[in-house]
Amino acid sequence: NAGVMQNPRHLVRRRGQEARLRCSPMKGHSHVYWYRQLPEEGLKFMVYLQKENIIDESGMPKERFSAEFPKEGPSILRIQQVVRGDSAAYFCASSIRGASEQYFGPGTRLTVT
């Protein structure tokens, strides 16, 4: 019974490059959420997606960030032209329905040099 999978676990990018973070939800879960944890800060909600739909992206920075959850394949969080302030742990969670009982992956730690 595989849990939520995220890859890569660690990602190093130079300023200006693109970062792609992938998340495969738990089997049977069609709702995906992305959270960001900046160093020494709490987790902040970024975006909520269902298959092929963005339900709520109120926590996403307005520029450079995008997310998708295609019909086939994992959810992708894409950060274009990364800056040092994007360095953080990015966690993905999934649930059976849109709800607060969510199951989290191990996270992707992004370092921008």
Add this chain to the structure above:
Amino acid sequence: DAKTTQPPSMDCAEGRAANLPCNHSTISGNEYVYWYRQIHSQGPQYIIHGLKNNETNEMASLIITEDRKSSTLILPHATLRDTAVYYCIVNGASGYALNFGKGTSLLVTP
């Protein structure tokens, strides 16, 4: 969503019960209390949730006061692996954005 207040840190001896309090005095009638924990550098882990009745599962028990203004998460026999930051979150039945706040850092000592 109702705001929650938790002590910043607590200690507990291994093998003893850890009782983690949470105040949520502005909780409304259809809001649930959720508990998560985050062990250092790992993804948050769902523990338990409840509306008004006490709840128990294999990980913990959740005691909610009759007026629902506060709750206590109980880890009956704490182990060193329970050392983590514990978050109390209040959300409506259809709520999905988890507001993690600062939580309580629980240290279980030998």
